[in-house]
Amino acid sequence: MLGEGTNKMTEQFVVGVIGAPFGIKGHVKVRSFSGEYEHLKRLDTLRLRCGDSERFLELEATLPLTRGLGMKFKGIDTPEQAQSLTGGELITDRSHAAPLKKDEFYVEDLRGLQVLGNGVVLGHITDVLEGGGGQLIEIRLAGGELKLVPFRNEFFGDICLERGTAILLEQWILS
Numbered sequence: 001m002l003g004e005g006t007n008k009m010t011e012q013f014v015v016g017v018i019g020a021p022f023g024i025k026g027h028v029k030v031r032s033f034s035g036e037y038e039h040l041k042r043l044d045t046l047r048l049r050c051g052d053s054e055r056f057l058e059l060e061a062t063l064p065l066t067r068g069l070g071m072k073f074k075g076i077d078t079p080e081q082a083q084s085l086t087g088g089e090l091i092t093d094r095s096h097a098a099p100l101k102k103d104e105f106y107v108e109d110l111r112g113l114q115v116l117g118n119g120v121v122l123g124h125i126t127d128v129l130e131g132g133g134g135q136l137i138e139i140r141l142a143g144g145e146l147k148l149v150p151f152r153n154e155f156f157g158d159i160c161l162e163r164g165t166a167i168l169l170e171q172w173i174l175s
Contacts, residue, residue, distance in 0.1 A: 013108040015097055016040065016090040018048070021082030022070065028082045030069045030090065033107075034098035037069045040090075047091040050084075054091075109161055115139050117171040123147075125166060137166075139174070147174050 019029035032040060041062045048057050063070040076082050097106065107128045115122045123141040128151065130136075135151040149155050149168065157167035168174075 012047075012091055012093045013097070013106060014049075014089045015092050018071075018085045018088045018090065019068065020086060021079045024079060025072065026076040026078055026082045027063075027070050027072045028076075028085055029065060029067075030071050031067075032069065032098070036098040037064075039096060039098045040069060040071075043092065043096055048085065048088045049091055050088040057085075105159065105161070110137070110159070110166070113159070113161075113164055113166045115166050115168050117168045122168060122171065122174065139168075141174065149173050 014033065016030050016032040019031055021028050030037075030040065043059055046057050046059060048055055057073040057076070059071060060074045061072040063072075073085075076085065094106075100106070110125050110128055113125045115124060121142065123139045125137055126140045126146070127138040128135055129138060129148070131148075131150070133150070136148040137151045137156070139147050139149060141147060155168065155170050155173060157169045159166045
């Protein structure tokens with residue numbers, strides 16, 4: 001786990017979660033955290049984390065669904081076997097994650113960044129959450145208090161992964 005004010009580019013991270021099984025042949029529904037699915041269709045093997053245990057699954061087939069993607073893994077051939085995967089997190093390496101567009105970041109890379117305001121360390125990013133109006137950055141202030149800040153240009157300036165910093169423009173929001 002990253003400590004306060006440290007950041008290291010994560011090489012492997014969670015790209016999606018397995019939902020409910022469907023059909024009679026062991027298919028499961030998959031939700032991609034990026035909202036994109038093409039990168040998942042190209043995978044041969046995925047690492048699955050269920051609680052404290054991890055294992056590798058070989059992808060046998062994919063099929064498009066109205067919401068998400070259907071996946072079939074080798075050796076998972078019944079609805080009961082598929083049910084055991086529900087809630088599991090799909091982990092892959094950076095090279096197989098959804099490609100980033102300009103000014104986009106992987107959540108895992110933002111966690112641990114120091115948040116600076118007027119050159120002073122205010123705290124560090126602990127998470128990125130989905131809010132009703134968009135993403136929210138969770139910041140642990142130097143005093144330990146957690147604050148949520150909308151992840152928008154009017155609140156955040158330069159984000160530099162190499163330096164491990166994110167500039168907070170509107171510090172009043174932490175009051």
